[in-house]
Amino acid sequence: MTDWLSPDEWRAVALSLRVSAWAVAASLPFGLLVAYALARWNFWGKQVLNGLVHLPLILPPVVTGYLLLLTFGRRGWLGQALEEWFGIVLAFRWTGAALAAAVMAFPLMVRAMRLAIEAVDPRLEQAAGTLGASRLWVFVTVTLPLILPGIIAGVILAFAKAMGEFGATITFVSNIPGQTQTLPSAIYSFLQVPGGETQAARLAGVAIAIAMAALLVSEWVSRAVARRIAGS
Amino acid sequence: MTDWLSPDEWRAVALSLRVSAWAVAASLPFGLLVAYALARWNFWGKQVLNGLVHLPLILPPVVTGYLLLLTFGRRGWLGQALEEWFGIVLAFRWTGAALAAAVMAFPLMVRAMRLAIEAVDPRLEQAAGTLGASRLWVFVTVTLPLILPGIIAGVILAFAKAMGEFGATITFVSNIPGQTQTLPSAIYSFLQVPGGETQAARLAGVAIAIAMAALLVSEWVSRAVARRIAGS
Amino acid sequence: AASMKTALDAVAADFQTATGHTVTISYAGSNALAKQIIEGAPADIFISAAVNWMDEVEKAGLVADGSRTDLLGNTLVLIAHGKGAAPVAIAPGFDLAGLLGDNKLAMALVDSVPAGQYGKAALESLGVWPAVEPLVAQSDNVRAALALVSTGEAPLGIVYASDAAADDNVTVVGTFPADSHPAIVYPAALLTGAADAADRAFFEALSSDAADARFAAEGFAILN
Amino acid sequence: MTLSVQLAHRFPGFTLDVEFAAPEGVTVLFGHSGSGKTTVANAVAGLLRPDRGRIVLGGDVLLDTEQGTDLPVHRRRIGYVFQDARLFPHLTVRQNLTYGRWFAPSGAPGAEMGRITDLLGIGPLLTRRPAGLSGGERQRVALGRAILSNPRLLLMDEPLAALDDARKAEILPYLERLRDEVRLPILYVSHSMAEVARLATTVVLMEAGRVTATGPAAEILADPAMAPALGLREAGAIVTATVAAHEEDGLTRLESAAGTLFLPRVAAPPGTALRLRILAQDVMLATARPEAISALNILAATVEDIRIGDGPGALVRLRAGGEPLLARVTRRSAHALDLRPGRAVFAVLKAVSVAQESVGGR
Amino acid sequence: MTLSVQLAHRFPGFTLDVEFAAPEGVTVLFGHSGSGKTTVANAVAGLLRPDRGRIVLGGDVLLDTEQGTDLPVHRRRIGYVFQDARLFPHLTVRQNLTYGRWFAPSGAPGAEMGRITDLLGIGPLLTRRPAGLSGGERQRVALGRAILSNPRLLLMDEPLAALDDARKAEILPYLERLRDEVRLPILYVSHSMAEVARLATTVVLMEAGRVTATGPAAEILADPAMAPALGLREAGAIVTATVAAHEEDGLTRLESAAGTLFLPRVAAPPGTALRLRILAQDVMLATARPEAISALNILAATVEDIRIGDGPGALVRLRAGGEPLLARVTRRSAHALDLRPGRAVFAVLKAVSVAQESVGGR
Numbered sequence A, B: 001m002t003d004w005l006s007p008d009e010w011r012a013v014a015l016s017l018r019v020s021a022w023a024v025a026a027s028l029p030f031g032l033l034v035a036y037a038l039a040r041w042n043f044w045g046k047q048v049l050n051g052l053v054h055l056p057l058i059l060p061p062v063v064t065g066y067l068l069l070l071t072f073g074r075r076g077w078l079g080q081a082l083e084e085w086f087g088i089v090l091a092f093r094w095t096g097a098a099l100a101a102a103v104m105a106f107p108l109m110v111r112a113m114r115l116a117i118e119a120v121d122p123r124l125e126q127a128a129g130t131l132g133a134s135r136l137w138v139f140v141t142v143t144l145p146l147i148l149p150g151i152i153a154g155v156i157l158a159f160a161k162a163m164g165e166f167g168a169t170i171t172f173v174s175n176i177p178g179q180t181q182t183l184p185s186a187i188y189s190f191l192q193v194p195g196g197e198t199q200a201a202r203l204a205g206v207a208i209a210i211a212m213a214a215l216l217v218s219e220w221v222s223r224a225v226a227r228r229i230a231g232s
Numbered sequence C: 001a002a003s004m005k006t007a008l009d010a011v012a013a014d015f016q017t018a019t020g021h022t023v024t025i026s027y028a029g030s031n032a033l034a035k036q037i038i039e040g041a042p043a044d045i046f047i048s049a050a051v052n053w054m055d056e057v058e059k060a061g062l063v064a065d066g067s068r069t070d071l072l073g074n075t076l077v078l079i080a081h082g083k084g085a086a087p088v089a090i091a092p093g094f095d096l097a098g099l100l101g102d103n104k105l106a107m108a109l110v111d112s113v114p115a116g117q118y119g120k121a122a123l124e125s126l127g128v129w130p131a132v133e134p135l136v137a138q139s140d141n142v143r144a145a146l147a148l149v150s151t152g153e154a155p156l157g158i159v160y161a162s163d164a165a166a167d168d169n170v171t172v173v174g175t176f177p178a179d180s181h182p183a184i185v186y187p188a189a190l191l192t193g194a195a196d197a198a199d200r201a202f203f204e205a206l207s208s209d210a211a212d213a214r215f216a217a218e219g220f221a222i223l224n
Numbered sequence D, E: 001m002t003l004s005v006q007l008a009h010r011f012p013g014f015t016l017d018v019e020f021a022a023p024e025g026v027t028v029l030f031g032h033s034g035s036g037k038t039t040v041a042n043a044v045a046g047l048l049r050p051d052r053g054r055i056v057l058g059g060d061v062l063l064d065t066e067q068g069t070d071l072p073v074h075r076r077r078i079g080y081v082f083q084d085a086r087l088f089p090h091l092t093v094r095q096n097l098t099y100g101r102w103f104a105p106s107g108a109p110g111a112e113m114g115r116i117t118d119l120l121g122i123g124p125l126l127t128r129r130p131a132g133l134s135g136g137e138r139q140r141v142a143l144g145r146a147i148l149s150n151p152r153l154l155l156m157d158e159p160l161a162a163l164d165d166a167r168k169a170e171i172l173p174y175l176e177r178l179r180d181e182v183r184l185p186i187l188y189v190s191h192s193m194a195e196v197a198r199l200a201t202t203v204v205l206m207e208a209g210r211v212t213a214t215g216p217a218a219e220i221l222a223d224p225a226m227a228p229a230l231g232l233r234e235a236g237a238i239v240t241a242t243v244a245a246h247e248e249d250g251l252t253r254l255e256s257a258a259g260t261l262f263l264p265r266v267a268a269p270p271g272t273a274l275r276l277r278i279l280a281q282d283v284m285l286a287t288a289r290p291e292a293i294s295a296l297n298i299l300a301a302t303v304e305d306i307r308i309g310d311g312p313g314a315l316v317r318l319r320a321g322g323e324p325l326l327a328r329v330t331r332r333s334a335h336a337l338d339l340r341p342g343r344a345v346f347a348v349l350k351a352v353s354v355a356q357e358s359v360g361g362r
């Protein structure tokens, strides 16, 4: 088992999992908030926020990575502030890779959740209100369970994207084995050297297997939720 | 107007628009079909299809581009077939760039549409059935109008992704000014030379402007549809 | 530069067995690495595939005084798809366009990626660039250009000799004269952040005979 | 066109097992909440595939699980008015109404749009979308949509429950006309005995997933044994009468085997045969012909049977000139008047008691 | 706790402009489909913000558009039974029922879960999810959910429309008890005159977005001028009576100013004051005391007024020992009996005519 991947490769697999999981988990609350705001609220600058969210999709990943480097790098204004005030260093750490993956996956996550929120029947939320639930409680007890399939869809899209993210990550946090070398970076490295294709293919296989497993689990959960709502 | 972008850059802008528009338009029917199948049908290999659709998200774009090259290239089995039977050549043409963009954008498009389809109340479709509409007509007259916001979301996500797609495109169809040099390729080139940042930023600005315009239009259409359904 | 992975990994492994120090190498495009270093990357040694990006780092004052050295060189070759392709005589005015016909010439990005820049300069100096220019398919790196030839998508390509060596599906059909393009140089330098002796030791080790053998095995020219 | 239905289906916790035939006219499915009425309707429409069953409409097999026949929903041509209206939210009211038209075979007679919208009072809503409609408005549009789709069978699941009495009174005669003129068979789910009595040709009584009684409406409604199932207040007999004349003070004189009856103006020309539903509780009994009383209809009758229940009441079956009648009196009165089979009595009935709703064309 | 409502709102094509006060007890909003009943209910619940208006519940200002007050929905504590049930599809029936509990202030009295589920007959459904419920089951769960949320005011939008008569008859007494024991004010939207008569303390009659009449139920229902609006069949008077004794043959004797009345067993102990609704069409008039007749209740009365309409009928207002009574007879009978103000007559009323539904506690 352990011998068909080198220790560096194993570390890349583990790192990719960690980076993707954190990227998804940490961006989930923000994604939900932004999706809800875009779906339900009217506020000044809504379209600007909407555009910002989509930005990582529109720009070549390298550009996004470069912007991240300029903003969150050691010399970047936000990067410096984070380091000074909270001691959080993103540059050239796996946390930075997670940030890059989260940013790249954010538009996918938000869109899926937003679609789901827009499909919720507001009359059910009204009913919850008349039963005494405040807006927040309505969200937690009615909206949230009803959009669960959308959340799952958003999470799985984001996870898949995070697993495959490469351009922004390597530009922002480089390709340091064991620290920032994710599966896609490792694959890239192999593709850069003569004869590396087989090894790249092996790693791609690992990535695919992980993503498929996540996909199957998500489908299964989604279906269980849908079946419950459709009545036993 | 014309002088702040070079002719080559103008061509890149025009090409990016053409490639993205075609990528979205051509994959729309397939996306809809796949989304419908995944949302509503139960068939053997459903999870395999689901996995395949997500593949371009999981793999580093370079790998996707490489696989496209192996499949749709001149020597690729599908590429040869297409050329022999239909005279369609994808390699080194803008059509190939459109294919790459479509493939990369496909998972986003399908997910959005699938979520929308899953949110349609099947009781309305049943009602249409009792009124004499066959499955296809039910889809056209009831399901389709009701999932319009989802279709729009899918289209705009796909369009944005197509505008930003770089890795798979350059790997598959290379970068030939006027033929396959899209905006992201041009931006990438600038970032490869010291001091090219300003020029890259200028092009990125163009890409952002185009995508924002598309985004605004889509939001506006979506809202009009939603308002109509919510009762004038 | 990413294309040095095989050789450099071996050098690092040798160094580790010899000294017990672990070397961490980050392979990425020279431009990305340079920018990262300028933005404060915790790097000790920078090996660039192009002179200009080392210049940038030097301009930023991040190169340790006097440490910059031209570590490796490379040769530019014309490759063709398949085994045993007929050699092409590369000389001023040679009919490259004619050889290509309707097909493409695979190169790296001619304005931004070093291998492409060298290639373009060579073709210009040989006077064939104007005829070939419309036929050039530019990839974002040499490996992708190689892949185009290797798969037969493009019949001919211009890549480094070090890349061409390992691919069974391509044949080197000609080598560009060294004077037809600026010297291909991989500069290396100790960075100002590099403090300890181990950093220096590895930097020295890069120029050792053992390292030279490793690099030479991968097709690089030893400049130092 | 007869509809014959035979179904067996299990939900967790509920088992349906019914068999009935619905001849021409209106067949009312009557039963408590949760007795399986909607489930039957869904199976007939093809929205639910039962575990086992056979459904035949006028010779066409819609479903036969044994032979594997299962006509798809849209080929059954069954207009279904759902318990929840299910209007298409993206279409205007007019588009909802004409939706079925697109698919109806051309050349079929079909109801006119204008007539239906007038009848249902939805003319002013035509350009609106369903989202802003009131509950009753929705239900009326749904009714119109089903009728206008030109079906071979109308399935109505409590179509009038959300409507006020005045609106009901307007729509019921129209449904009668559909039944009688267009000869459209109708399967009608209802809780309202008044609607049952008014419309039903056939009654199917359901209880907990089973049919407990089925038969022509007149028989079922006049059967004292059915009174508990139908609700005591709703027990009554159906008397067939012919319109004799419309008198100038607004009354209509009808002749029946039971005797002459005066009712408030009946909207039917002289000579028309009508079914009158006379509720047991609207009939008083007297042993001597009452005089100086406001009741116009006093029929001589003979007691056939007395059924005394647990409560204070007694249900008396009478026969007046061959027609059955039911009267509900107190036990105390039954005793005081010495009612017993064979006793000659007078059935006293106010003209206004037989409401328009209980007069149905035949 | 009084609810006072004053609202003005415009939808395209519909204008609402109402003002009424709902004192303690049940206030019934009665009106045709589309007259604006649900719109009023939504505004009271806080789901619709009207263009202008002021809503005050027991001293608390829920809404005052002039002062800019607008209490959010969840702080109004108004239990709302919607016309469409709106159950939460992701929760079980039990979770739906207890949903409001989480938010109700603890210590408030509150209805018991077990009692409510028994009453509504939804005990066996507790572990199910709403998707598979029948129409009536849904509505019952919605009713239970609203009651169990421990509200300060119950808003009910046709809560019983989807229910069969038997189930209605079970639930109505419970609503009466809520009204009388818990002293929960109830705003009740209904099409059913029987429900109005049974429950209403106050009636608000609506027509096309306006209030056409409002007042205590007894007055509105006994007002002959209201008969057209209420439906002729539903005109009737309300008589206050006290339970005197339960006799052994199942009848209950009641004493009222109008005289002694016998009704089928009334579920109230001797001494209880009751409101009886006596429909005009259930009252016969005689100029001589009828003998040998099954009717047990014969009251001496005096004609006060005769109102002759367009049709064949006449509505006669009587007074029997100070209590008002209404009788609906034909013009022909009015003529034959020579009815005119001041004439002494006997009002004949069957014991069984006053159904349980029309007997309300007071």
Ligand SMILES: Nc1ncnc2c1ncn2[C@@H]1O[C@H](COP(=O)(O)OP(=O)(O)OP(=O)(O)O)[C@@H](O)[C@H]1O
Residues within 6 Å of the ligand: A231, D011, D012, D014, D031, D032, D033, D034, D035, D036, D037, D038, D039, D040, D083, E131, E132, E133, E134, E135, E136, E137, E162
């Ligand atoms: N999908 C389902 N899963 C489980 N039970 C179901 C399902 N559908 C219906 N039932 C149950 O079957 C019974 C019959 O339901 P149905 O809707 O046919 O009743 P109904 O007679 O139409 O009642 P109502 O008058 O209240 O509408 C109900 O008890 C209901 O809970």
Ligand SMILES: Nc1ncnc2c1ncn2[C@@H]1O[C@H](COP(=O)(O)OP(=O)(O)OP(=O)(O)O)[C@@H](O)[C@H]1O
Residues within 6 Å of the ligand: B231, D131, D132, D133, D134, D135, D136, D137, D162, E011, E012, E014, E031, E032, E033, E034, E035, E036, E037, E038, E039, E040, E083
């Ligand atoms: N959002 C809206 N836009 C336009 N018109 C509306 C809207 N909501 C309600 N209406 C109209 O206002 C009128 C009153 O509606 P409302 O729902 O209050 O009626 P209702 O008295 O409850 O009727 P029903 O008994 O049929 O439920 C209706 O004619 C309806 O079409």
Ligand SMILES: [Mg+2]
Residues within 6 Å of the ligand: D037, D038, D039, D083, D157, E134, E135, E136
């Ligand atoms: Mg039902």
Ligand SMILES: [Mg+2]
Residues within 6 Å of the ligand: D134, D135, D136, E037, E038, E039, E083, E157
């Ligand atoms: Mg309403």
